[in-house]
Amino acid sequence: MNIGIIPFDADPGHVMHRWRYDVLIRNLPGSGHTAQYWAENGKYDAVIIPIALRNERILERLHAAGVPLIGDSVDDVLTFPYSNYLLPGRIYYRLKLSLVEGQFRRLGKMIGKCERMVVGSSALLRKFTELNKNSSVVTDAITDDILAFRAAYEQKKPCRIAWFGNASSLHGFRAMGRALDELAGEGGYELVLITSAAPQGRYLGKVPRTVGEFIGGQKLPCRFVDWDYDTLLAETAKCDIGIVPVDCGGAFYRAKPAGRALLMMGMGLPVVASPVESHLEVIKEGVTGYIARSPQDWAQAIRRLGASAEIRKTVGLEAAGFVRDNFSEKIFTRKYLEVIDSL
Numbered sequence: 001m002n003i004g005i006i007p008f009d010a011d012p013g014h015v016m017h018r019w020r021y022d023v024l025i026r027n028l029p030g031s032g033h034t035a036q037y038w039a040e041n042g043k044y045d046a047v048i049i050p051i052a053l054r055n056e057r058i059l060e061r062l063h064a065a066g067v068p069l070i071g072d073s074v075d076d077v078l079t080f081p082y083s084n085y086l087l088p089g090r091i092y093y094r095l096k097l098s099l100v101e102g103q104f105r106r107l108g109k110m111i112g113k114c115e116r117m118v119v120g121s122s123a124l125l126r127k128f129t130e131l132n133k134n135s136s137v138v139t140d141a142i143t144d145d146i147l148a149f150r151a152a153y154e155q156k157k158p159c160r161i162a163w164f165g166n167a168s169s170l171h172g173f174r175a176m177g178r179a180l181d182e183l184a185g186e187g188g189y190e191l192v193l194i195t196s197a198a199p200q201g202r203y204l205g206k207v208p209r210t211v212g213e214f215i216g217g218q219k220l221p222c223r224f225v226d227w228d229y230d231t232l233l234a235e236t237a238k239c240d241i242g243i244v245p246v247d248c249g250g251a252f253y254r255a256k257p258a259g260r261a262l263l264m265m266g267m268g269l270p271v272v273a274s275p276v277e278s279h280l281e282v283i284k285e286g287v288t289g290y291i292a293r294s295p296q297d298w299a300q301a302i303r304r305l306g307a308s309a310e311i312r313k314t315v316g317l318e319a320a321g322f323v324r325d326n327f328s329e330k331i332f333t334r335k336y337l338e339v340i341d342s343l
Contacts (some may be wrong), residue, residue: 001034001046001343002033002036002045003024003028003047004037005024005025005036006038006047006049006050006055006058006144007037007038008021008052011068011156013150013229014314015155019141019143020074020332021048022115023141024048025037026329030149031148032336033282033340038041044067045072046068046069047067047068048128049070049114050073051077051095053101058114059099069115069116070114070339070340071110071111071114071116071117071121071284072117073120074119074259075120075124075252075253076123078099078107078127080094080251080252081252082182083251083252084171084199085204087313089205092204114132116132116135116136116343118131118135118136118339119138120139120259121137121256121257121258121277122137122278122281124137124255138335138336139257139259139264139327140316141332142262142327144328145264146231146233146263149233149268150267154195154309155308157188159240159241160192160240161240161302162242163191163192163193163194163245164193164236167209167210168200170214170245171208174245174247175247175248175298176245177202179296179302183220183302186303188306189225189302191218191220192222192239193215193294194231195223195227196211196226197211197224212224215224236263239269240269240306241248241306242270242271242272245273245274245298246273246276248275254277255277256278257273257278261278261282265289265316266323268313269316270305271283271319272298272302273291273292280289282322289315290305290315
């Protein structure tokens with residue numbers, strides 16, 4: 001089969017391309033199939049299409065023409081994503097998305113018209129299966145360029161704590177309570193924030209709306225690293241500990257895949273993460289990382305890792321081996337191939 005893949009974004013370097021679609025284009029030919037990015041005049045036996053309203057018309061057209069469709073979504077597109085906004089913002093976007101645009105209803109119809117659905121987490125699988133019984137979980141690949149990095153496991157100060165994400169994900173730090181302040185009082189730590197300076201919810205969002213606002217409220221020394229893909233990998237690998245705090249009160253964030261944790265684990269960083277379902281599935285407590293259920297857990301896990309390069313190395317190497325065995329390009333392609341072969 002020749003598979004057409006509709007791009008997720010106009011930016012060819014977008015991580016959805018790097019960690020999903022580029023992987024298929026590179027690796028599917030070894031399975032007897034081919035894959036390429038969709039072109040209007042192309043001839044395809046099936047098409048992979050990201051579930052987004054911008055793809056609604058093309059999905060309708062391909063569906064009407066009888067082309068088998070594989071819907072792809074790593075986020076919970078059926079859940080309101082602006083829980084971190086102020087009340088006026090939440091009201092505005094609920095009215096806009098639900099009543100004016102009918103976004104969730106229209107996306108639900110798109111999901112139902114696909115022959116198969118591929119989602120990024122078990123939490124998403126349960127929800128999407130209600131609309132499409134032929135749904136499967138395929139988490140992003142941890143690609144070869146990521147696995148080529150390896151943490152250094154040096155015992156020096158400051159102990160560098162890596163975090164990356166967009167400005168909206170900064171609200172996940174609420175899960176840590178005063179843990180960062182406690183660590184600041186003890187000294188010897190630096191929080192490295194790899195993100196964009198762009199605001200999230202400039203007028204209607206809650207503070208912090210930018211990384212600058214976040215840093216301004218911290219006692220712990222922070223270093224902002226402006227996001228680009230190569231910098232993300234290089235700067236993360238230089239750190240000693242990776243953290244993935246998540247606002248577990250927001251349904252949109254609870255359903256997120258474990259991609260951020262897996263990337264850092266694949267580099268051999270010991271990771272401390274919030275207890276969302278996707279993290280619980282990949283982190284074995286004290287073996288491949290740590291799950292922090294309270295501010296005390298956060299502080300204790302970071303202290304323990306910061307105090308011992310040997311513990312960091314033991315946990316980090318175990319995590320890296322787990323990721324290679326379960327989330328490599330080869331494993332990702334094999335799982336996606338099962339979906340393609342089921343058409």
